[in-house]
Amino acid sequence: MLSVEEALSRILAEIRPLESVSLPLDQALGSVLAQDIVAHEDMPPFDNSAMDGFALLSQDSKPQAGQAPRLRVIGGVAAGYVAQTRVEAGTAMRIMTGAPVPAGADTVIQVELTNSDGPQSEWVEILQEVPPGNNIRPAGEDMRSGQTILTRGQEIGAWEIGILATLGYAQVQVVRRPRVAILGTGDEVVDIDAELQPGQIRNSNSYLLEAAVRQAGGIPQRLGVARDTAKSLREKFSQAVHADLILTSGGVSVGDFDLVKDIMHEQGAINFWRINMKPGKPVAFGKISGIPLLGLPGNPVSSAVTFELFGRPVVRKLQGHTRLQRQQIEVVVEQDIQERAMRRHYVRAHVTQRAGKFIARPTGNQGSNIMTSLLQANALLVIPEGGATFKAGEHIQAIMLNWPED
Numbered sequence: 001m002l003s004v005e006e007a008l009s010r011i012l013a014e015i016r017p018l019e020s021v022s023l024p025l026d027q028a029l030g031s032v033l034a035q036d037i038v039a040h041e042d043m044p045p046f047d048n049s050a051m052d053g054f055a056l057l058s059q060d061s062k063p064q065a066g067q068a069p070r071l072r073v074i075g076g077v078a079a080g081y082v083a084q085t086r087v088e089a090g091t092a093m094r095i096m097t098g099a100p101v102p103a104g105a106d107t108v109i110q111v112e113l114t115n116s117d118g119p120q121s122e123w124v125e126i127l128q129e130v131p132p133g134n135n136i137r138p139a140g141e142d143m144r145s146g147q148t149i150l151t152r153g154q155e156i157g158a159w160e161i162g163i164l165a166t167l168g169y170a171q172v173q174v175v176r177r178p179r180v181a182i183l184g185t186g187d188e189v190v191d192i193d194a195e196l197q198p199g200q201i202r203n204s205n206s207y208l209l210e211a212a213v214r215q216a217g218g219i220p221q222r223l224g225v226a227r228d229t230a231k232s233l234r235e236k237f238s239q240a241v242h243a244d245l246i247l248t249s250g251g252v253s254v255g256d257f258d259l260v261k262d263i264m265h266e267q268g269a270i271n272f273w274r275i276n277m278k279p280g281k282p283v284a285f286g287k288i289s290g291i292p293l294l295g296l297p298g299n300p301v302s303s304a305v306t307f308e309l310f311g312r313p314v315v316r317k318l319q320g321h322t323r324l325q326r327q328q329i330e331v332v333v334e335q336d337i338q339e340r341a342m343r344r345h346y347v348r349a350h351v352t353q354r355a356g357k358f359i360a361r362p363t364g365n366q367g368s369n370i371m372t373s374l375l376q377a378n379a380l381l382v383i384p385e386g387g388a389t390f391k392a393g394e395h396i397q398a399i400m401l402n403w404p405e406d
């Protein structure tokens, strides 16, 4: 049976990032840049004031015979306007934060360090000497025309959106997000609003996977549930022709009705089937009509965990990310963990930080049908193949589910 690492590398070897598209900036959050972002002008574009106060010549701020110099106020300039007169020696101009510094002035003093006769005052006393350049934010201080500010491959977060907006990028070239078709399988599986008949269960997998795909940055498309017949599966797969990835859940084990592999065989190829892990041994990977297909197990926890470990990196690689996996750290187990399974076991756990240490507590019954083992889980503890015992206080590797990628 394949190891988790071999399986992931075989999957990723088949996945290429998608082509780029141009998106309006307000739709680009979370996408990966497909272009370098160059400043086409200086930012800020002009020397401007960092304070509400007065623009003047620094030399006019020197006290004369111990007296605060008094200057003639020749007008004012607000943000969004350009002063029409020059500041000459012996004069000052009222200025607001963000307003362009008027010609002639080489410094700004904040209003708190002046005395005047109110907003209309025709004079101002300068209470402190100020050096040239004081409170002036020079053009190009932040970004220079021609400078590369963001590079291809970077993810666009809220702060990058702010930078792109500052530079006037109303459209950005990004890697297209993958369309991911999601298919449930099984005669027992009905939609979530159906009245359950004996033997039936709700299609929770498709909804969980839809949300997980969206969180990973993909565009999910639920195709409903295929019956346990080759005809029904073929029909559903024919609706997935525009997908970049197909996810199925169920129908990949060795039961009489586990037909997903048969259809992969018929309409494409199986790359591998089965991974040496728990939950989620019967994962299948291959292609149908040229589209990568990840056949996840039907057991809900198995399908959630295998999407996390294999599906999510695929969705990320398709949309141009290079960091595909979560961070793995060493944590301390709070209670004994005894493992009988020979497969690598991913134990759902809650990790908290206490006194500078990360402490892990498994979330209870770890059966692959126990949905509640996912509650509170912010980590997967990695129990190595071959079975092992961890005593309380010992260290173990944990994949952190809510940390950024490594």
Ligand SMILES: Nc1nc2c(c(=O)[nH]1)N[C@H]1C(S)=C(S)[C@@H](COP(=O)(O)OP(=O)(O)OC[C@H]3O[C@@H](n4cnc5c(N)ncnc54)[C@H](O)[C@@H]3O)O[C@H]1N2
Pocket: 184, 185, 186, 188, 189, 201, 202, 203, 204, 205, 206, 249, 250, 251, 252, 253, 254, 255, 258, 280, 281, 282, 296, 297, 298, 299, 300, 302, 368
């Ligand atoms: N003889 C063997 N039997 C099984 C093996 C095995 O190695 N030999 N492996 C077991 C393991 S481990 C798993 S995991 C399951 C996986 O089987 P399938 O992927 O073929 O899944 P199904 O048999 O279709 O369903 C399993 C289980 O999950 C429920 N299910 C299915 N789809 C959904 C859905 N959309 N939403 C919620 N729950 C779903 C289904 O009702 C079953 O209870 O096989 C074991 N058997």
Ligand code: MOO
Pocket: 277, 278, 279, 280, 281, 282, 297, 299, 302, 303, 368
């Ligand atoms: O390997 Mo299955 O996914 O645990 O129950």
